[in-house]
Amino acid sequence: MIRKILKWTGLVILFIVAGVSVATAFRQHLTYTAPYPGIKASADTAIIAKGRRLVLGPGHCVDCHSTVKNVDSLLGRGQEPALSGGLPFKLPFGTFYTRNLTPDSATGIGGMTDGEIARVLRYSVKKNGEAVLPFMPFQNMSDDDLTAVISYLRSIKPVKNKIPDHEYNVMGQVIKAFLIEPTGPTEPVKAVVKPDTTIAYGRHLVMAVANCNECHTKRNGIGQYVGEPLAGGIEFEEEGKATLISPNLTPHPSGRIYGWSQQDFIKRFRMGKIIKHSHMPWESYGRMTDEELKAIYKYLKTVKPVDTNKK
Ligand code: HEC
Ligand code: HEC
Incomplete structure (x- = not known):
């Protein structure tokens, strides 16, 4: 009896594997x-x-x-x-x-x-x-x-x-x-977004152009956003080894930039990469103007504060 069941489950698994392989081959160039x-x-x-x-x-x-x-x-x-x-x-x-x-x-x-x-x-x-x-x-x-x-x-x-x-x-x-x-x-795409130091332009940079949310908002395995916006927590790894976790950028005491003034924030971007294997593109971001960084800072001050100390 047991043998028979094993035989059948074996066959079923074989069929599933074969089916997935064939479907995978057919779906390579959708x-x-x-x-x-x-x-x-x-x-x-x-x-x-x-x-x-x-x-x-x-x-x-x-x-x-x-x-x-x-x-x-x-x-x-x-x-x-x-x-x-x-x-x-x-x-x-x-x-x-x-x-x-x-x-x-x-x-x-x-x-x-x-x-x-x-x-x-x-x-x-x-x-x-x-x-x-x-x-x-x-x-x-x-x-x-x-x-x-x-x-x-x-x-x-x-x-x-x-x-x-x-x-x-x-x-x-x-x-x-x-x-x-x-x-x-x-969201509806805008025809023109005027570069200035407003919160609106900061949001545009953070969410659409500089894509800070890409690394500072938790995502699932296929890239969909699942975490609280800009609360960090993405674990990076290199060659299978965990390296860094992106920090919380929301205006909560548990956030990394909570006590930073606008000047501190700009200064940090002028310093470039400090942690050698950081994934953040500090060099490109360091080429942002003070105006762009001001807009980003102002926008980050307006997002929902998220407590990342409590688990
Ligand atoms: C994080 C890395 C990364 C950044 C940043 C990036 N790209 Fe790419 N880009 C890729 C990769 C990887 C591919 C190949 C994607 C593929 O073949 O599906 C690609 C492909 C492309 C392609 C060609 C797609 C095709 O038809 O084969 C274009 C055009 C492009 N990128 C433009 C840009 C522009 C413009 C920017 C900046 C606004 C940019 N990329 C920023 C990684 C990046
Ligand atoms: C490709 C991933 C990635 C992107 C995109 C990214 N970050 Fe980061 N960020 C990280 C990681 C990883 C760290 C932690 C390592 C470090 O400090 O460099 C970090 C750290 C930081 C820190 C803390 C630095 C410190 O010294 O404590 C700030 C502030 C920050 N990011 C802001 C931003 C802003 C603003 C943007 C968009 C303009 C952004 N990040 C885009 C991955 C990213």
Whole structure:
């Protein structure tokens, strides 16, 4: 009797495994539809300059899309870091490479229309219709942010750099097949957001451009927000070892910045990375202006205080 049951459960498990494997193989290249945002790159130097500030500053695209080590010293010498991609992310699901954002037509974004690039950022759908991996939560960027970013990318020097394909392991293939779906904006997208030192602009930076919430709000395994906004608590690990936990940024006595003045906050960003293996893109954020940092500080003062001392 027992033997018979074992035999049957064995067969059932075998069928399930076979079924999942076949479905995984069939679902590797699912495609999605999403609208093309009506974004047009501009040759206006003020718009390009704004895009450059976003890419090298709060938007921190340069952190992932360049392999240049010391961007600040390059900029200090009047040179631009090449945004030619290729930075590898070695994760438990495989190894993933950032793409070449220079206008090279074969290996960069030269072969993409403005609408196709904008759709990647706003709706997480690639030119070929597949979902973009959830590394870039810029879905709520405004139309004028996207216009500026794409105008800047169109203006930089093309670099030929062929990026390797992503390498998915078995777990990665299952995740890609069943869990990765494109995400779109979570609120009505604005056409224009004026940069100033208001709480509203601070919120826009924190939630849509600099994406502080990406690391300072707890998320589940597939990137959905599950924790109290900006209360920290994400545990980072490297090569399987726990390293750092993102701190609570809410205005509660248990929060990291509770006693910090606006001046302390700005000063901290000017100091750059202190903990060597911190995941926070301190270099790019350090290029934010005092005005941008003031807006962020003011916004953080208005979010719901969360007590992270009590468990
Ligand atoms: C945290 C790292 C990270 C940051 C920051 C980042 N990217 Fe990416 N980007 C990636 C990765 C990884 C891919 C590859 C995604 C994939 O193939 O699904 C990618 C792919 C892309 C693509 C190409 C998608 C395609 O069609 O293959 C574009 C365009 C892009 N990023 C633009 C940007 C811009 C613009 C910014 C800044 C506003 C930015 N990225 C910031 C990691 C990042
Ligand atoms: C990629 C993940 C990531 C992003 C994005 C991120 N942080 Fe962090 N942040 C961390 C981690 C990890 C730490 C703890 C290590 C450290 O202090 O560098 C941290 C620490 C901090 C600290 C405490 C620093 C100190 O010295 O005590 C502040 C303040 C902070 N983050 C603010 C922000 C703000 C504001 C943004 C958005 C502009 C942001 N972070 C975006 C991961 C991130």
